[in-house]
Amino acid sequence: MERRFGELNPPQRLLMGPGPSNVDPRILRAMATPVIGHLDPAFLSIMDETMGWLREVYETRNHHTVPISATGSAGVEAMMVNLLEPGDDVVVGIIGYFGQRMADVASRTGANVRVIEAPLGEAIPPERFEEELRRKPAKLVALVHAETSTGAEQEIAPVAEIAHRYGALIAIDCVTSLGGMPVRVDEWGVDAAASCSQKCLGAPPGLSPVTFSPRAMEVITGRKSKCQSWYLDVNLLFAYWGDGKANNRVFHHTGPITMIYAMREALRIALEEGLEARYARHRKAHEAFAAGLEAMGLTLFTKGKRLPMLNVINIPEGIDDLAVRRRLLEQNIEISGGFGPLAGRVWRVGLMGVNANPAPVITLLGALEQALVEQGYRCERGAAVAAARAVYKQST
Amino acid sequence: MERRFGELNPPQRLLMGPGPSNVDPRILRAMATPVIGHLDPAFLSIMDETMGWLREVYETRNHHTVPISATGSAGVEAMMVNLLEPGDDVVVGIIGYFGQRMADVASRTGANVRVIEAPLGEAIPPERFEEELRRKPAKLVALVHAETSTGAEQEIAPVAEIAHRYGALIAIDCVTSLGGMPVRVDEWGVDAAASCSQKCLGAPPGLSPVTFSPRAMEVITGRKSKCQSWYLDVNLLFAYWGDGKANNRVFHHTGPITMIYAMREALRIALEEGLEARYARHRKAHEAFAAGLEAMGLTLFTKGKRLPMLNVINIPEGIDDLAVRRRLLEQNIEISGGFGPLAGRVWRVGLMGVNANPAPVITLLGALEQALVEQGYRCERGAAVAAARAVYKQST
Numbered sequence: 001m002e003r004r005f006g007e008l009n010p011p012q013r014l015l016m017g018p019g020p021s022n023v024d025p026r027i028l029r030a031m032a033t034p035v036i037g038h039l040d041p042a043f044l045s046i047m048d049e050t051m052g053w054l055r056e057v058y059e060t061r062n063h064h065t066v067p068i069s070a071t072g073s074a075g076v077e078a079m080m081v082n083l084l085e086p087g088d089d090v091v092v093g094i095i096g097y098f099g100q101r102m103a104d105v106a107s108r109t110g111a112n113v114r115v116i117e118a119p120l121g122e123a124i125p126p127e128r129f130e131e132e133l134r135r136k137p138a139k140l141v142a143l144v145h146a147e148t149s150t151g152a153e154q155e156i157a158p159v160a161e162i163a164h165r166y167g168a169l170i171a172i173d174c175v176t177s178l179g180g181m182p183v184r185v186d187e188w189g190v191d192a193a194a195s196c197s198q199k200c201l202g203a204p205p206g207l208s209p210v211t212f213s214p215r216a217m218e219v220i221t222g223r224k225s226k227c228q229s230w231y232l233d234v235n236l237l238f239a240y241w242g243d244g245k246a247n248n249r250v251f252h253h254t255g256p257i258t259m260i261y262a263m264r265e266a267l268r269i270a271l272e273e274g275l276e277a278r279y280a281r282h283r284k285a286h287e288a289f290a291a292g293l294e295a296m297g298l299t300l301f302t303k304g305k306r307l308p309m310l311n312v313i314n315i316p317e318g319i320d321d322l323a324v325r326r327r328l329l330e331q332n333i334e335i336s337g338g339f340g341p342l343a344g345r346v347w348r349v350g351l352m353g354v355n356a357n358p359a360p361v362i363t364l365l366g367a368l369e370q371a372l373v374e375q376g377y378r379c380e381r382g383a384a385v386a387a388a389r390a391v392y393k394q395s396t
Numbered sequence: 397m398e399r400r401f402g403e404l405n406p407p408q409r410l411l412m413g414p415g416p417s418n419v420d421p422r423i424l425r426a427m428a429t430p431v432i433g434h435l436d437p438a439f440l441s442i443m444d445e446t447m448g449w450l451r452e453v454y455e456t457r458n459h460h461t462v463p464i465s466a467t468g469s470a471g472v473e474a475m476m477v478n479l480l481e482p483g484d485d486v487v488v489g490i491i492g493y494f495g496q497r498m499a500d501v502a503s504r505t506g507a508n509v510r511v512i513e514a515p516l517g518e519a520i521p522p523e524r525f526e527e528e529l530r531r532k533p534a535k536l537v538a539l540v541h542a543e544t545s546t547g548a549e550q551e552i553a554p555v556a557e558i559a560h561r562y563g564a565l566i567a568i569d570c571v572t573s574l575g576g577m578p579v580r581v582d583e584w585g586v587d588a589a590a591s592c593s594q595k596c597l598g599a600p601p602g603l604s605p606v607t608f609s610p611r612a613m614e615v616i617t618g619r620k621s622k623c624q625s626w627y628l629d630v631n632l633l634f635a636y637w638g639d640g641k642a643n644n645r646v647f648h649h650t651g652p653i654t655m656i657y658a659m660r661e662a663l664r665i666a667l668e669e670g671l672e673a674r675y676a677r678h679r680k681a682h683e684a685f686a687a688g689l690e691a692m693g694l695t696l697f698t699k700g701k702r703l704p705m706l707n708v709i710n711i712p713e714g715i716d717d718l719a720v721r722r723r724l725l726e727q728n729i730e731i732s733g734g735f736g737p738l739a740g741r742v743w744r745v746g747l748m749g750v751n752a753n754p755a756p757v758i759t760l761l762g763a764l765e766q767a768l769v770e771q772g773y774r775c776e777r778g779a780a781v782a783a784a785r786a787v788y789k790q791s792t
Binding site: 015 | 409411413415416418419427429431433436439442466468469470473501504505602623626627647649650651652654655658660664667668725730
């Protein structure tokens with residue numbers, strides 16, 4: 001064999017950025033399962049099972065609940081291009097980069113995009129949606145549940161109630177939250193939601209689980225114009241995944257078999273653990289990590305409700321962002337920097353899936369302390385790890 | 397563990413439909429490799445390597461050559477939504493289902509779609525493109541190189557020459573051909589091409605390798621309007637994959653790490669074998685299979701140039717399509733039926749990647765003969781397998 005065709009041999013990293021997170025070995029093994037055809041009766045059963053389990057994770061009875069065959073961003077785009085037509089009005093809530101992106105995606109449908117913004121690190125008070133809709137109705141309210149760029153949670157239920165009261169649908173980006181904290185689609189009254197495979201569900205990136213309420217599907221099947229994307233056209237997609245009525249499946253695109261194996265295994269792991277236990281585990285990891293940061297004298301950037309799985313840390317005065325992250329990477333630990341206006345000002349640390357556990361939390365705290373001390377940062381050595389351990393010793 | 401969360405345990409199939417084909421075990425093993433971050437320096441190297449190898453398989457020097465993070469259909473859509481703007485003229489060649497689909501996808505851009513059709517099983521004579529462009533110019537000529545629904549090859553080089561002579565770009569769907577027969581992007585003068593991972597490249601479905609010529613990129617970077625798809629926006633995509641000039645990578649979407657591991661291994665296997673040897677192996681498998689069919693008294697549907705990797709067989713009078721396919725599936729062999737007007741009239745047999753080899757060809761011929769005989773079909777028992785073996789005994 002020629003030398004230029006080297007063996008795949010990436011480093012083994014502890015992935016504590018905003019995702020991908022480390023993948024459970026059970027999921028990696030599932031991906032080595034031989035491929036079968038996308039219309040094989042055995043695969044159609046796997047699809048049905050995956051849809052069923054995904055409904056459980058989304059806490060919904062929506063039939064139209066599937067992993068879209070592309071990454072999380074495509075799922076968000078699928079919501080926009082299916083629910084919006086040229087000239088429609090949409091109100092987009094922006095509390096960070098991913099809300100801005102949603103507005104960009106929405107604007108490409110020819111819809112009239114109206115935005116409501118909050119300062120970085122905060123959420124939008126629900127009443128601002130009411131003011132906006134009272135001023136002028138809209139077909140859709142779209143917002144980010146868990147803003148990965150700032151670590152802030154946007155409460156959904158009150159916004160959904162307002163949206164419905166003013167005759168609008170509500171679509172949420174829950175890319176970062178699904179599987180790590182409640183995303184109660186039916187209880188909150190969410191009409192469309194999109195997430196990803198590689199954060200709290202703990203599979204590799206590549207799929208975007210979405211769900212559409214009957215009300216959303218009514219709007220989609222009643223569109224005046226064809227969906228601008230053939231690939232993301234939900235009407236065609238559910239001819240393949242099954243519309244819940246007819247028993248036949250019509251070919252749309254070739255399903256990404258191996259990624260669906262991975263998603264199935266990820267959902268299986270989540271449901272075996274139990275959703276509430278899984279949420280509690282993510283919450284506990286956040287509490288332990290936050291206690292460790294505090295003991296180290298570090299502060300969290302996020303002012304509003306903080307996401308358990310995405311911790312945004314203020315970089316202390318005089319500390320070199322890149323030098324710290326480089327040092328951590330030398331130890332095979334990945335954390336992430338800030339986005340746009342927050343670049344150089346914050347670090348973003350993910351505690352997702354298998355990494356929402358004592359070993360990763362404590363490993364990172366120890367390594368971060370060491371890296372900071374090397375840069376001249378002063379803190380009580382060992383206090384961070386001790387504080388995190390103390391949280392884990394408390395009964396849950 | 398509750399019984400409802402059963403272990404993933406699909407049957408082991410011989411996949412001889414139009415794809416997915418069976419996946420080389422080396423690729424399945426590569427997919428069990430631990431995931432790293434999509435902006436990890438180690439992953440950026442893997443991306444560069446993958447781009448380089450993909451250029452070799454596409455026989456192009458186009459910098460802008462990457463696997464898009466979705467299945468083959470999305471790659472075809474990416475060509476249309478990036479190259480076309482509302483009001484543009486596009487001429488689409490239709491010789492089967494996938495040409496029709498291309499016209500549908502193109503129409504969703506707001507472009508003026510003009511189609512040229514040929515009867516099923518044939519290709520379009522190049523001069524018909526010349527007549528059409530002489531009548532009225534167009535920005536783009538789009539056509540399918542290897543039509544999976546009919547098994548026909550559409551010659552590309554003469555159409556590319558005509559398109560350029562009339563000032564048009566040319567985009568091709570080579571979903572079925574790439575890796576199994578020559579797709580000589582630079583030699584033929586192709587401006588954009590899109591393929592898939594699960595046919596002759598032999599990886600699981602999930603990625604769409606695309607390439608764009610400098611001329612195509614000039615059109616794309618000079619667009620008057622934003623690309624209607626954020627996810628497939630080539631300008632944003634190459635900010636992540638690298639534009640060939642600046643050294644920095646800008647986050648777009650989270651790359652599907654594991655699928656890119658699979659693509660890298662698939663390309664590595666193809667290049668280790670050598671492209672011309674790989675094309676010859678697919679050609680030989682087709683010759684052996686066709687000789688076997690002939691010895692069994694079966695005929696091929698395709699009238700024009702036949703694709704080696706996709707064999708479309710006329711179902712003999714009095715034979716029940718579904719009963720034969722069901723019987724084969726009982727033996728864990730998958731072949732495919734016909735599409736639309738060809739449903740019930742033909743079978744489609746793929747000889748792709750690892751299945752373009754003696755064992756799968758002979759296994760299928762033997763099983764097909766048995767299934768036909770059970771239905772009352774009369775032929776000389778064993779003749780098909782003997783004929784295929786004879787082809788393999790000839791020197792290549």
